[in-house]
Amino acid sequence: ALTGCNKKEDVLVVGTNAAFPPFEYIGGASGDEIKGFDIDIVKQIAEDSGKTLKVENMKFDSLIVALNSGKIDMIAAGMTITPERQASVAFSDPYYEATQVVITQKQDDQIHSVDDLKGKHFAVQLGSTGDIMAKTFTEQVTAFNTGFEAMMELKNGKVDLVLFDSEPAANHLQKNPNLKLQKLNFDPEYYGLAVSKDNPELLKQVNASLDAMKSNGSYDALITKYMK
Numbered sequence: 001a002l003t004g005c006n007k008k009e010d011v012l013v014v015g016t017n018a019a020f021p022p023f024e025y026i027g028g029a030s031g032d033e034i035k036g037f038d039i040d041i042v043k044q045i046a047e048d049s050g051k052t053l054k055v056e057n058m059k060f061d062s063l064i065v066a067l068n069s070g071k072i073d074m075i076a077a078g079m080t081i082t083p084e085r086q087a088s089v090a091f092s093d094p095y096y097e098a099t100q101v102v103i104t105q106k107q108d109d110q111i112h113s114v115d116d117l118k119g120k121h122f123a124v125q126l127g128s129t130g131d132i133m134a135k136t137f138t139e140q141v142t143a144f145n146t147g148f149e150a151m152m153e154l155k156n157g158k159v160d161l162v163l164f165d166s167e168p169a170a171n172h173l174q175k176n177p178n179l180k181l182q183k184l185n186f187d188p189e190y191y192g193l194a195v196s197k198d199n200p201e202l203l204k205q206v207n208a209s210l211d212a213m214k215s216n217g218s219y220d221a222l223i224t225k226y227m228k
């Protein structure tokens, strides 16, 4: 009889968008490895479920389609749990609390509160919660496939600000001293891993692994490893 080692069920295919450090980014010695906080979490989930992990890098706004067409089994992409997304995918228990932040040129002194955002020109990542939120303030929203490209647009003086998630924004600013980050009073957002609504067993496994990681200290070890 055939051994089962190449069966589809033995592989956990996870989709991400590896332009979101420290959650997922391209790095490693060869410079072509996908690494990060989320990747370490899904490694553990794969191990707990006795599967081989395969990570696929794709555009952020194609992740949900890829999941629902069966191309991937799970999304691990710092994805915020929102009611709109919950209509089409099943989220795990929240594993990280974040918020949007505003990034501007360092010398820009125009933004002190959420009210000051009205009518400004925003750059955002396409399909992100920042993109959705930006549209509540203005029609001038330029969306890019990655947050990096949005930051580039700001550096080139083409937009007033970037709206992006707190940790990746802080990560980006370490290399860009001419930009500044402001935490206005935006609501908290909670990241979840997403699976198909047709896969309740996987969802159970994911939540069990997250629970175990939180109680055995390995979740905290990852926070220490990846968050500045």
Ligand code: ARG
Pocket (backbone or CB within 6 Å): 016, 017, 018, 019, 020, 024, 060, 077, 078, 079, 080, 081, 125, 127, 128, 129, 130, 165
């Ligand atoms: N948290 C935001 C959202 O869910 C942005 C996530 C971007 N993630 C990524 N891997 N590029 O919309």
